[in-house]
Amino acid sequence: MKKVKDTQLAFLVFACAAVRLVTAQQVFGAYSAQLTLVALLIKYAALFALLFVTKKAKINVMSTQSAWLAAIIFASSCAATALDTESFYRYACDEPLDARMVILLVLAAAACALFCGDGTVARTAQIAAFLLVIAAAVLAFSNIKNADMSKLSMQQLTLQNTAQPLSLLSYIPAEALLLVAFCSDNQRFKKGAFVLLGTFLFFAVLLVSTELVFGSGTQSELRPLQMLTRVGSISVFKRLDAVYVFVWIFALLAKTSCMLSAARSAFQAYFIEKHSSLYALLLTLLFTALLSYMSVARQRDITTACIFLCIIIALVKKRGQNNAC
Numbered sequence: 001m002k003k004v005k006d007t008q009l010a011f012l013v014f015a016c017a018a019v020r021l022v023t024a025q026q027v028f029g030a031y032s033a034q035l036t037l038v039a040l041l042i043k044y045a046a047l048f049a050l051l052f053v054t055k056k057a058k059i060n061v062m063s064t065q066s067a068w069l070a071a072i073i074f075a076s077s078c079a080a081t082a083l084d085t086e087s088f089y090r091y092a093c094d095e096p097l098d099a100r101m102v103i104l105l106v107l108a109a110a111a112c113a114l115f116c117g118d119g120t121v122a123r124t125a126q127i128a129a130f131l132l133v134i135a136a137a138v139l140a141f142s143n144i145k146n147a148d149m150s151k152l153s154m155q156q157l158t159l160q161n162t163a164q165p166l167s168l169l170s171y172i173p174a175e176a177l178l179l180v181a182f183c184s185d186n187q188r189f190k191k192g193a194f195v196l197l198g199t200f201l202f203f204a205v206l207l208v209s210t211e212l213v214f215g216s217g218t219q220s221e222l223r224p225l226q227m228l229t230r231v232g233s234i235s236v237f238k239r240l241d242a243v244y245v246f247v248w249i250f251a252l253l254a255k256t257s258c259m260l261s262a263a264r265s266a267f268q269a270y271f272i273e274k275h276s277s278l279y280a281l282l283l284t285l286l287f288t289a290l291l292s293y294m295s296v297a298r299q300r301d302i303t304t305a306c307i308f309l310c311i312i313i314a315l316v317k318k319r320g321q322n323n324a325c
Contacts, residue, residue, distance in 0.1 A: 004118055004119065004122040005122070006182070006188060006191065007126075007191075008119075008122040008123065008125070008126050009122065009178065009182055010182070010191045010192070010194070010195050011122075011125060011126040011129040011130075012122055012125040012126065012129075012175075012178070012258055013175045013178055013179050013182070013192075013195050014129050014195050014198055014199055014202075015125045015126070015128045015129035015132060015251055015254060015255065015258075016125070016173070016174075016175040016255045016258060016259075017173060017175055017195075017199045018129070018132050018199055018202050018203070018251070019128070019132060019248060019251035019252055019254075019255055020081075020084070020173060020255070021199070021202075021203045022132070022206065022225065022248055022251075023084055023085075023087075023088045023248055023252060024084070033153075033207045033208050033210070033211040034153065036207055037203075037204055037207060037208075039169050040169060040200060040203060040204075041200065043169045043170070044196050044197075044199070044200050047172070047176055047179075047196060048193060048196055050176070050180060050311075051179065051180060051183045051189065051192050051193070051196075052189075054180050054183070054311065054314075055183050055189050057315065057318060058318070059311070059314035059315055059317075059318045060181070060314055060317075061177060061180050061181050061310045061311055061314045062177070062181045062266075062310075063313070063314060063317060065313055065317060066309070066310045066313045066314065067266045067267075067269040067270070068266070068270075069306045069309055069310050069313070070177065070262070070263075070266040070306075070310065071263050071266035071267045071284070071287070072287075072302065072306050073174050073177055073263075073302075073303050073306045073307060073310070074174055074177075074259045074260075074262040074263035074266060075259075075260075075263040075284055075287045075288045075291055076174070076291050076299045076302050076303050076306075077173070077174030077175075077259045077299070077303060078107075078110070078256055078259035078260045078263060078284075078288045078291075079288045079289075079291035079292040079294070079299060080296045080299040080300065080303075081252060081255050081256045081259060082103045082106045082107055082110075082256055082288070082292055083103065083292060083296050084252060084296065085102070085103075085106050085249065085252040085253065085256065086099050086102040086103050086106070088248065088249065088252065089102055089249065090102075091223060091226065092226070092245045092249075103292055104289075106252075106253065106256055107256070107260070107285060107288060107289065107292075109253055109256075109257075110253065110256040110257040110260045111260065111281065111285060113253075113257040114257065114260060114261055114264065114281060118261050118265075121254075121257045121258055121261050122258070124254045124257065125254045125255070125257075125258050127254075128247075128250055128251040128254040128255075129251075131247045131250065131251065132202070132247065132248075132251055133202065135243070135244055135247045135248075136202055136205055136206055137205075138240070139206065139209065139228060139229060139244065140205050140206070140209045142240065143209055143212075143213050143228060143231065146212075146213045146231055147209070147212035147213055148212060148213075148215070149212065151211060151212055151213070151214070151215030153211070153215070170304075171300040171301065171303065171304045172303065172304045172307045172308075173300075173303070174259060174262075174303050174307075176307065177307050177310065178262065179192050179195065179196075180311075206225060206228075209228065210224050210225055210228050213228055213231065214227065214228070226241070226244075229241035229244040229245075260281075260284060260285075260288065263284045263287075263288070264277070264280045264281045264284045265280075267280040267283050267284055268280040
């Protein structure tokens with residue numbers, strides 16, 4: 001994704017992270033808003049530390065030596081996003097299609113988007129980021145009249161009750177690799193820090209709004225955020241859930257396209273033929289289709305392990321260069 005501008009990449013990472021948090025049923029409702037936000041704060045503090053360390057070390061985590069790992073990371077994230085899209089579509093639609101059919105349609109749509117160019121894919125993700133923020137603001141505003149401060153639970157923070165929600169957020173997402181590669185200087189590092197802060201605030205607003213409306217009842221629901229879309233209203237406009245579903249599916253498709261584009265770029269480093277882009281895309285689609293048979297949790301484990309391997313390879317390469325000098 002060499003033709004993507006810095007600002008577009010920042011919005012791309014935000015859109016990928018935000019839609020993952022919004023559509024993941026295992027985050028919302030599993031624990032209280034307080035515990036989930038504390039766990040998320042710890043995770044994002046760790047990601048910020050990772051950005052800071054890699055910037056100070058001046059390492060290249062997207063080098064040619066680790067291109068195959070980057071391809072695995074982004075292809076795995078693409079497959080996981082396709083599975084999340086199918087799961088969310090099945091929940092939102094009264095008459096869902098076959099699961100494999102939905103996944104194939106999502107991958108086909110993402111592949112078609114790639115023929116428009118990486119710049120177009122990045123601009124689409126930028127639009128998705130704006131739509132996600134607007135939808136979150138409207139969703140929170142439309143439920144103000146249903147909010148009750150007494151429903152917001154406050155618990156004593158202990159290692160045990162904090163570790164449980166943190167375990168659900170302990171993986172490193174694929175977009176973090178893009179963020180680490182992006183934050184190569186002070187100006188980009190500031191943008192990367194704002195992306196982390198913006199994602200945390202985005203999630204905090206939705207999480208607190210959900211608990212203010214439903215209270216502890218959110219812990220017994222798989223997708224309480226989707227329930228929140230059904231009870232909110234603005235003046236005569238009621239049942240705006242179809243609008244939110246459209247925005248979130250659009251953002252999921254944009255993320256799938258971004259991850260597919262990043263995986264293709266990584267695979268393309270191993271092709272020198274004239275049609276290397278097409279060959280890399282076909283290989284990426286094949287690899288992604290195979291990975292879609294794995295669970296999302298297993299794919300996140302693979303992504304986390306591969307990101308650490310990319311960083312280790314970059315550190316070893318940097319040390320070798322320093323010794324050579």
